[in-house]
Each structure stands twice: as structure tokens, then as C-alpha cells.
Amino acid sequence: MTDCAALFAEHGTSAVSDALDRLGVDGGLPGLAARSSARRVAGPAFTVHLEPVAPGTPAPAADYIDDVPAGAVVVLANAGRDHCTVWGDILTEVALRHGVLGTVIDGVCRDLDAIRALDYPLWSLGSYMKSGKNRVRMVAAQVEVTVRGTAVAPGDLVVADASGVLVVPSGLLDDTVRELRDVLLVEQAVRDAAAAGVPLRAARREHGYNRPPLSGARP
Amino acid sequence: MTDCAALFAEHGTSAVSDALDRLGVDGGLPGLAARSSARRVAGPAFTVHLEPVAPGTPAPAADYIDDVPAGAVVVLANAGRDHCTVWGDILTEVALRHGVLGTVIDGVCRDLDAIRALDYPLWSLGSYMKSGKNRVRMVAAQVEVTVRGTAVAPGDLVVADASGVLVVPSGLLDDTVRELRDVLLVEQAVRDAAAAGVPLRAARREHGYNRPPLSGARP
Amino acid sequence: MTDCAALFAEHGTSAVSDALDRLGVDGGLPGLAARSSARRVAGPAFTVHLEPVAPGTPAPAADYIDDVPAGAVVVLANAGRDHCTVWGDILTEVALRHGVLGTVIDGVCRDLDAIRALDYPLWSLGSYMKSGKNRVRMVAAQVEVTVRGTAVAPGDLVVADASGVLVVPSGLLDDTVRELRDVLLVEQAVRDAAAAGVPLRAARREHGYNRPPLSGARP
Numbered sequence: 138m139t140d141c142a143a144l145f146a147e148h149g150t151s152a153v154s155d156a157l158d159r160l161g162v163d164g165g166l167p168g169l170a171a172r173s174s175a176r177r178v179a180g181p182a183f184t185v186h187l188e189p190v191a192p193g194t195p196a197p198a199a200d201y202i203d204d205v206p207a208g209a210v211v212v213l214a215n216a217g218r219d220h221c222t223v224w225g226d227i228l229t230e231v232a233l234r235h236g237v238l239g240t241v242i243d244g245v246c247r248d249l250d251a252i253r254a255l256d257y258p259l260w261s262l263g264s265y266m267k268s269g270k271n272r273v274r275m276v277a278a279q280v281e282v283t284v285r286g287t288a289v290a291p292g293d294l295v296v297a298d299a300s301g302v303l304v305v306p307s308g309l310l311d312d313t314v315r316e317l318r319d320v321l322l323v324e325q326a327v328r329d330a331a332a333a334g335v336p337l338r339a340a341r342r343e344h345g346y347n348r349p350p351l352s353g354a355r356p
Numbered sequence: 357m358t359d360c361a362a363l364f365a366e367h368g369t370s371a372v373s374d375a376l377d378r379l380g381v382d383g384g385l386p387g388l389a390a391r392s393s394a395r396r397v398a399g400p401a402f403t404v405h406l407e408p409v410a411p412g413t414p415a416p417a418a419d420y421i422d423d424v425p426a427g428a429v430v431v432l433a434n435a436g437r438d439h440c441t442v443w444g445d446i447l448t449e450v451a452l453r454h455g456v457l458g459t460v461i462d463g464v465c466r467d468l469d470a471i472r473a474l475d476y477p478l479w480s481l482g483s484y485m486k487s488g489k490n491r492v493r494m495v496a497a498q499v500e501v502t503v504r505g506t507a508v509a510p511g512d513l514v515v516a517d518a519s520g521v522l523v524v525p526s527g528l529l530d531d532t533v534r535e536l537r538d539v540l541l542v543e544q545a546v547r548d549a550a551a552a553g554v555p556l557r558a559a560r561r562e563h564g565y566n567r568p569p570l571s572g573a574r575p
Numbered sequence: 576m577t578d579c580a581a582l583f584a585e586h587g588t589s590a591v592s593d594a595l596d597r598l599g600v601d602g603g604l605p606g607l608a609a610r611s612s613a614r615r616v617a618g619p620a621f622t623v624h625l626e627p628v629a630p631g632t633p634a635p636a637a638d639y640i641d642d643v644p645a646g647a648v649v650v651l652a653n654a655g656r657d658h659c660t661v662w663g664d665i666l667t668e669v670a671l672r673h674g675v676l677g678t679v680i681d682g683v684c685r686d687l688d689a690i691r692a693l694d695y696p697l698w699s700l701g702s703y704m705k706s707g708k709n710r711v712r713m714v715a716a717q718v719e720v721t722v723r724g725t726a727v728a729p730g731d732l733v734v735a736d737a738s739g740v741l742v743v744p745s746g747l748l749d750d751t752v753r754e755l756r757d758v759l760l761v762e763q764a765v766r767d768a769a770a771a772g773v774p775l776r777a778a779r780r781e782h783g784y785n786r787p788p789l790s791g792a793r794p
Contacts, residue, residue, distance in 0.1 A: 149684045150704035151663060158706060165705050167657065177688070197566035200557035219386065222519075225370060227547055231556050247370045249518035250396070266369035266519040267384050268377060270570035299662075299687035300704040328665055337669050338638035347635035350709035416785035419776035438605065441738075444589060446766055450775050466589045468737035469615070485588035485738040486603050487596060490788035 140277060141310045142208070145296045146179035148321060153296050156316035160309060161351040163228030166285040168217075172249060174258040177298040178239040181307070183209040184291050186276040187244075187269075188225060189215075198268075199275035202228055210295040214282035215235045215244030221272040222265050226251040233257060241295060241302050243284045260302050303352040360529045362472040364400035364494070364515045367540060369522045372515050375535035379528060380570040385504040385521040387436075388460060391468060393477040397458040398519040399527070402428040403510050406435075406442060406463075406488075417487075418494035426455030429514040432557035434463030440491040441484050445470040452476060460514060460521050464504045479521050480509055579748045580646070583734045584617035586759060588741045588763040591734050594754035598747060599789040604723040604735030604740040606655075607679060610687060612696040616677040618743070622729050624714040625654075625661060625682075625707075636706075637713035640666055645674030650732040652720035657712040660703050664689040670696060679733060681722045681739050698740050701737040 141269040145153050153258055157164050177350065183205045211232065213223050224240055226248035232240065239258035249264045279291040287304060289295075294305040305313050324345050330340035341347060376383050402424045409415040430451065432442050441460055447469035452458065456504050458477030465471065468483045498510040506523060508514075513524040524532050539552055542563050549559035560566060579662030583591050595602050599658065620645045625638035627660040628634040641741065643649055651661050662678055664686035669676065687702045725742060727733075732743040743751050759781050781783060 145455070149686070149688065150658075151706075154685075154704040158708070163705070164781060165703060167703060170701065171522065175688070184783055193569050195566075195568035198560060203555040203557055210560045212506070222370075223385065227543065227550065231550050234551075247373075247519045248368070250394070252366065253518065263389065265384060265386060266373040266517075266522055268370075268374055268567060270377070298704075299691065300685045300702045303704055324665065327593050328668065331665065332672075336641040337665070338641055341638065347633075347708060349633035350631050412788050414785075417779060419779065422774040422776055441589075446762065446769065446775070449766065450769050453770075466592075466738045467587070469587065471614070472737065482608065483738045484603060484605060485592040485736075485741055486601070487589075487593055487598070489785060571770035 141294055141314055144177040144314060144317065145294060145305070148176050148317065149177055149298045150296050150300050150319050152317060152324065153305060153313065154303055155320045156311065156313045157305065159316040160312055162306065162309060163236065163342060164304040166287055166304065168262060168285055169260040169302045172246065172261050173252045173300050174256045176258045178210060178258050179294060179296045180208045180210045180238045181292045182212045182289050182304065183212060183278060184282045184289055184294045185278050186214050186280055186282045187273045188276050189218065189273050190271065194271065196271050196274035198256045198270050199223065201275060201278040202231050205235060205237050206277065210238050211240040212282065212284060212289055213240065213242045214246060214284050215242060215273060216224065217262060217275065218244045219262055219265060221267045221269045222247040223269045223273060224259070225352050229255055229257045239297060241297060242295060260297050335348060360513055360533060361398040363533060363536065364513060365396050366525070367536065368396055368517045369515050369519050371536060371539050371543065372524060372532065373522055374539045375532045376524065378535040379531055381525065381528060383506065383523040385506055386525065386556065387412045387481060387504055388479040390523045391465065391478050391483060392478050393475045394518065395477045397429060398425045398475050398513060398515045399429045399457045401431045401508050401514045401523065401545050403431045403433060403499050403501045405433050405499055405501045406436065406492045407495050408492050409490065410537045415488065417489050417495035418442065420494060420497040421450050423497065424451070427457060429457050429510055430459040431501065431503060431514060432459065432461045433465060433503050434461060434492060435480060436462045438481055438484060440488045441466040442488045442492060448474055448476045449541050458516060460516060468530045469471055477516065479516050480483050506544060527528060577731045579732055579752055580617040581592060582752060583732060584615050584754065586755065587615055587736045588734050588738050590621060590758050590762065591743060591751065591756045592741050594751045595743065597754040598750055600744065602725065602742040604725055604742060606697040606700060606723055607740045609635065609737050610684065610702060611691045612694045612698050613737065614696045616648060616696050617734045618646045618648045618657060618676045619730045620650045620727050620733045620742065622650045622652060622718060622720045622727055624718055624720045626653050626714050627656065627711050628709065631710065634709050634712035636708050637661065638727050639713060640669050640717040640766050642716065643670070643673060643675050646676060646755060648676050649678040650720065650727055650733060651680045652722050653711060656682045656711065656712060657700055657702060658702060659705045659707045661684040661711060662697070663706045666691055667695045674725060677735060679735060696735065698735050
């Protein structure tokens with residue numbers, strides 16, 4: 138797992154996504170943008186499933202951060218809710234002390250000033266300031282969740298950078314690494330040819346940049 | 357007022373929002389993001405109500421900036437219109453000379469390069485370049501307006517930072533300060549305990565981080 | 576053309592938009608934000624019309640970059656599609672080698688880390704990582720396209736900065752320059768008067784800042 142994570146973090150979401158395309162798998166989580174830190178991260182998902190509560194219902198802050206292992210990426214499945222936040226400065230401080238790599242929110246965070254000052258990597262739909270306390274509650278941690286329409290299971294590898302967030306299913310890590318290595322070879326060959334003055338259309342043709350889609354590939 | 361503003365600017369929107377939650381008040385202005393400057397601001401709202409005009413109708417640029425006092429935050433209620441702008445470089449230059457702290461737009465600004473070069477704090481839905489002249493006109497200044505669904509009256513205290521924009525009703529400043537001081541004590545106690553190695557769930561429980569909602573609290 | 580481009584790049588989208596307003600022309604491309612580089616650009620559009628393909632249909636990467644002349648701005652008309660990307664790091668490297676000024680996408684790019692590291696100017700709806708290969712294909716290059724509801728023809732002058740993206744029809748360059756020069760004179764007179772302590776409302780009145788709209792002007 139560690140080797141995959143390092144490899145995926147080195148090459149970023151685009152190359153890993155191309156590897157997934159060759160497997161007919163779409164791991165993209167659309168709509169999430171980097172809000173803090175320029176660092177790329179890759180690590181196993183620690184998932185948290187949240188749900189709203191009716192107004193006036195007591196709902197404590199979600200208590201899961203003590204259980205997140207070093208090297209993981211927290212994935213907060215909050216169904217795109219942007220009326221309240223589910224991540225802030227105290228969680229960031231604890232996460233950094235525990236070696237957590239970053240946080241992905243299908244929703245919004247707060248304390249973005251502090252999170253940026255700590256250079257903690259975070260992807261979300263945006264930011265706001267209202268607390269999630271008494272607005273949403275944790276249903277469960279480390280269960281399969283749906284984030285931006287894509288299923289994310291505990292241990293799936295999350296890859297995130299300035300382009301967005303991608304998830305590699307844990308059962309496909311070896312296949313993805315194999316395809317990724319070939320994607321990288323082709324890209325480097327095209328890049329080198331173009332740098333040497335070969336027109337890009339010729340470089341792409343020569344090095345097999347275009348491959349037909351898998352039959353049955355998802356759009 | 358000045359003391360409140362300094363206190364709110366020091367602690368930012370999250371803590372002030374938690375204080376408002378304890379009072380059952382929702383002062384958040386959703387959808388507004390910081391577009392220029394990393395500075396937090398807090399100051400009384402100077403409100404401007406804008407409305408669209410029919411195509412071909414003469415509508416001069418809104419003339420209010422000469423009346424905005426030092427220390428105020430301009431709040432432009434333009435109902436989310438993004439087809440034309442209601443703030444730009446000349447207004448920014450005048451605002452800075454007058455000691456205006458920043459501008460909040462339920463709509464869009466232009467001249468964002470220049471505004472950033474001047475490090476002038478501004479929150480909006482985004483940016484564009486088309487003039488508001490002959491597209492929108494000022495109905496009135498210093499009247500109660502609705503911004504992102506929330507009422508803002510002249511003199512309400514606007515607090516804004518990287519997380520977004522919050523408004524504290526002028527009649528609730530003392531109550532908000534009282535609650536804020538307790539929010540800060542609890543947060544610091546939780547933070548200190550967590551830094552000392554106490555699990556966050558225990559630190560939260562020990563220091564009463566979770567409080568039930570007020571009955572009748574807004575969602 | 577070169578002179579227009581330099582003049583428009585110097586003064587930016589706001590002033591050029593005001594000049595177009597005087598001609599009753601709306602060249603704004605709403606919704607596009609600067610994603611990389613703080614540079615303003617102005618140059619003739621090199622247009623690319625893209626269309627989606629049915630899942631499972633082979634569709635090679637669009638091959639046009641070899642044909643884009645130095646000084647041009649690539650305009651990718653992808654109808655706002657955000658499920659796949661139509662610009663990335665290899666295209667950026669080639670574009671920079673060819674002296675292409677920047678790229679405007681009615682859609683999304685990938686490799687934003689690399690594009691920013693190269694300081695290549697790019698405007699788009701956002702970023703993602705999934706390849707456009709086998710998802711969209713080029714219909715034609717250098718044809719009239721529609722971008723964010725506005726027609727863009729090859730050779731129209733694209734002006735883009737932190738506020739957004741504007742297009743000046745190639746047949747209106749001389750008229751736009753003439754109006755722009757007057758816009759700049761009026762703006763400078765207002766700015767100088769305000770800097771000298773004249774209230775802005777008086778400065779605007781004195782220097783004819785407000786002009787009625789053209790009859791028949793578009794909203």
C-alpha cells in the first residue's frame with residue numbers, strides 16, 4: 138500500500154486517472170477543489186458517513202479523529218451540504234499530530250485561515266463558518282460511502298492534487314500500478330518527442346497515445 | 357462597537373458563529389468567498405440596495421462611497437447578479453483613502469488584479485468585467501437589505517475571513533461577546549487537552565464542547 | 576492587431592468592456608475564472624470546437640496545437656462540460672514553446688499543478704483529472720464557436736485577466752480602440768480628482784463618467 142501511495146502521489150491524479158481509464162474504472166470525485174496547501178497526497182481513505190438532523194435535535198460533533206491512522210486521508214461523506222461545516226482548526230491540529238495526510242469533504246470546512254497557516258491539505262466544495270454541531274451527525278466511520286456520486290470504501294486509495302480528487306479501489310491497486318507505468322512511458326515518449334521538435338500529432342501517433350476505449354467503459 | 361469589532365476580527369467567523377448559535381441566531385451569508393487579501397475584517401455594515409434596470413434605461417454608477425465612514429464594511433445587496441459588476445478599482449482607491457475596511461458583494465466585482473495589488477479585502481460570488489452602469493442602479497443606501505437570504509441592517513457588525521462572511525445584529529453585540537468569551541474558553545481547553553495527548557473525544561466530553569441546541573433554534 | 580493586443584493587455588478587461596459598452600456590444604464570457612498565472616493576456620482567438628462522443632466510441636485527443644500561431648489564445652469550446660478535461664501539461668509545454676499566450680476553456684483542465692509551475696495563463700470553469708480522450712472529440716478548429724453564450728470567431732481578440740475573459744470582434748478593433756482611449760481619459764480624470772480630495776460623486780459628474788446607454792443596447 139505504501140508503495141502505491143508514494144507512486145500515486147508522485148505522479149498525481151491525471152496519470153492515475155488515465156491508468157483507471159484503461160481498466161474501465163472511473164474514480165473521479167467531481168466538484169472538489171484544493172482549498173489549502175499545494176501538496177499532493179495519496180493514502181488510504183478513512184471514511185465518515187454524516188447525515189443531517191432535524192432542527193433542535195442534539196447532535197454532538199463527530200468523534201472519529203482519534204481512530205484515524207497515520208498516512209490516511211479522511212473522507213467526509215456529507216452529501217454536498219454547504220449550510221454547515223464538518224472540519225475545522227482543532228481537527229486539523231489533531232490530524233497533523235497523528236500524521237493524517239489530508240481531508241476530503243463532500244461539503245465545506247471552516248477555519249480556512251488556520252488550516253492554510255498549518256499547510257494542511259484539504260479538498261472541499263468551499264468554506265463556510267457555521268458549526269456542524271446540532272446540524273449533522275456521524276452515522277458511522279469506516280463504512281462504504283458515496284462521495285460526489287462515487288463509492289469510496291475504507292482503504293481505497295485517495296489521490297488528490299490541484300486538479301481534484303480521485304479514488305482507486307483497493308482491489309485494483311496492482312492493476313492500476315501496472316497500467317500507470319505504461320501510461321507514464323507513453324507520456325514521457327510523447328513529451329520527449331515534442332520537446333525535440335516533433336509535431337504533437339505525430340508524436341502522439343508514433344507512441345500510441347490514443348487508445349480506443351474498453352468496450353463497456355463507463356462514460 | 358470598536359471593541360466588539362476588534363474582538364471579532366481577532367477570533368474570526370467560526371468562533372463568532374458559535375457564539376451566535378448559542379443565541380439561536382444564524383448570521384451566515386452563504387456563497388461568498390474571499391477574493392482579495394488574507395486579512396480578517398470586522399466593522400459595521402454600510403448597506404447599499406441595488407436593483408436592475410431595463411435594457412436601454414440610463415442608470416448612473418451608484419454614488420455612496422463618499423458617505424461611508426472609516427472602519428465600516430460596505431455591503432452591496434445586488435441579489436446575486438453576476439452579469440455586471442458593482443465594485444472596481446476606483447471605488448477601492450477611494451475606500452482605502454477613507455479607511456473603509458472591506459467590501460462584501462452579493463454579486464461580482466471587477467478589477468480584481470488592482471484590488472489584490474492594493475491588498476483590499478473583498479468577498480463576493482466571483483468576478484467579471486462588465487460595468488454596472490446602465491445595468492443596475494442604487495435604490496437606497498443605509499437601509500436594511502437582504503444578502504444571501506439573511507437580513508443586514510446598517511450598523512450590524514460584519515465579520516469576514518477566509519471561511520466566509522457573518523453578520524452580528526447590532527442589538528446582539530453584548531450577548532454575542534459574552535457567549536464568544538465562553539466559546540473561546542471551551543475551545544482553548546479542548547485544544548490544550550488534545551495537545552497534551554488526551555483523545556479528542558475525551559477532551560470534548562470533559563470540557564463540555566457539545567451543547568444541545570436551543571429549542572426553536574433555526575437550522 | 577499587435578498594437579490592439581498590447582493596448583488591451585495593458586488596460587485589461589474592465590476598460591475594454593466599457594469601450595464595448597459604448598458600441599452596444601457584449602463580449603463577456605461569464606463563469607470563467609483565472610486558474611493559473613497572474614498575467615493578463617490579449618491575442619487573437621484560435622478556436623477549437625469539441626463535442627461529446629457516446630461511451631465506448633473511440634475519440635483521439637484533439638490535434639490542433641501544432642497549428643496555433645505565436646501570440647494566439649487557444650479557445651476551447653466544450654459547452655461547459657466538466658466531466659472530462661481538454662487541456663493538460665503536455666499541451667501547455669507545447670503551447671509555451673510555440674509562444675501561445677494562454678488558454679480559455681468552456682470546460683475544465685487537468686495538471687493544474689504543472690500548469691501553475693510553468694506560469695501559463697489559463698481560464699476555465701475549474702479543474703478535474705479525467706482525460707478527454709474517448710469522451711470528447713474535435714469537430715473543427717478555426718471555426719466560429721459559442722463560448723458561454725457568446726460567439727467567438729477565429730481572430731477575434733481575446734482579453735483575459737483576473738476579472739475574467741472578454742472577446743472583441745475582429746471587425747470592431749478600431750472602434751474599440753477609439754472608445755477605449757476616451758474611457759481611459761475619463762477614468763484617469765475621475766481618479767485624479769478623487770485623489771485630490773474631490774468627492775467621487777462630484778468627480779464623476781464633472782468628468783462625464785455616466786453616459787446613457789445606446790438605444791438598443793444589449794442588457
